[in-house]
Amino acid sequence: MEEFAKVIQKQRSENPAGEHELYAKWQQAQYLYSMYAAQRPNLDNSRYPDLKWTTASSYLETFIR
Numbered sequence: 001m002e003e004f005a006k007v008i009q010k011q012r013s014e015n016p017a018g019e020h021e022l023y024a025k026w027q028q029a030q031y032l033y034s035m036y037a038a039q040r041p042n043l044d045n046s047r048y049p050d051l052k053w054t055t056a057s058s059y060l061e062t063f064i065r
Contacts, residue, residue, distance in 0.1 A: 008026050011025055
């Protein structure tokens with residue numbers, strides 16, 4: 001993550017015009033960085049005893065039938 005932050009900082013400093021772009025390259029990277037850096041609490045799946053898990057492939061098959 002530290003290396004990724006450095007890359008973002010470098011991209012931003014090398015492209016000052018990006019501050020005025022709608023979706024500057026560094027801004028897209030910053031978004032990804034924020035997604036991975038967010039603190040995530042532990043999952044508490046036992047809170048939902050009636051929840052039935054399915055695989056992604058099983059779910060996608062429902063669109064093919």
